[in-house]
């Protein structure tokens with residue numbers, strides 16, 4: 505349905521997106537994942553026809569939307585990272601305003617506003633001015649604006665940044681519902697691995713303008729099939745203990761959390777008893793040593809040497 509072909513964007517010195525190739529089939533939820541500055545917003549701005557590529561193309565049904573953006577604009581809804589609402593207007597006044605921009609009028613407009621308010625769970629608050637809304641409610645209304653013209657494709661740029669967990673769940677459920685009930689195709693960008701794991705059929709991972717992995721969740725996790733992640737839990741770890749792990753000849757990497765250390769080793773290596781010995785030597789009281797199923801976060805760490813939210 506949509507294809508990004510060798511898409512590149514250069515801002516003076518910075519190559520924000522480098523030769524990006526990506527496809528989206530009708531009805532899929534695609535996750536575009538990457539840390540801050542990876543190039544996600546720039547990529548989707550090009551896909552949304554808001555930014556012109558330096559080179560490469562975006563195809564919709566095999567036709568360039570860079571050369572001919574108008575037909576694509578009619579079928580795409582964009583949820584920007586920044587909230588784009590009028591704070592002094594009520595929820596429904598905002599929807600009426602943006603609906604008119606989409607050339608909706610009269611009965612049709614009223615019907616769409618009612619429907620969208622229901623979908624985003626703000627029917628009860630429709631008359632309240634946006635200024636009084638929580639961050640999560642504003643985000644929901646932001647999504648509602650993008651849905652007014654019944655888009656076939658919706659592009660969401662980190663729609664859950666900075667909101668409470670309840671609103672976050674609500675948004676994730678809404679995205680799922682739109683996909684299942686209306687067969688809406690979704691491109692969802694985030695730097696929250698768990699959101700993408702929960703929602704998306706296929707995932708593209710970007711870092712520093714490059715695509716570093718793509719595939720289904722299982723395919724991506726298979727990148728780590730030659731490795732094992734060992735989770736070590738304790739109340740505290742000493743520098744000596746961590747250094748001994750880092751310097752161990754079988755250890756590929758060590759990631760230190762507050763009460764958990766993750767150690768990546770080749771799959772063939774068995775080192776539980778050694779970890780226990782090292783802990784004893786350094787006076788560390790262990791709570792547990794376990795094998796951990798790989799997560800997308802582990803894959804990212806493996807590919808870049810950094811955690812996603814660093």
Ligand SMILES: Nc1ncnc2c1ncn2[C@@H]1O[C@H](COP(=O)(O)OP(=O)(O)OP(=O)(O)O)[C@@H](O)[C@H]1O
Pocket residue numbers: 515518519520538539540541542543544545546547585695
């Ligand atoms: N208009 C611009 N002019 C100059 N540089 C830009 C511009 N827009 C983005 N960049 C740079 O391009 C790179 C990619 O930025 P982009 O916003 O696409 O990343 P991102 O993955 O969306 O990150 P975030 O999660 O922070 O939005 C960054 O180094 C950014 O500073």
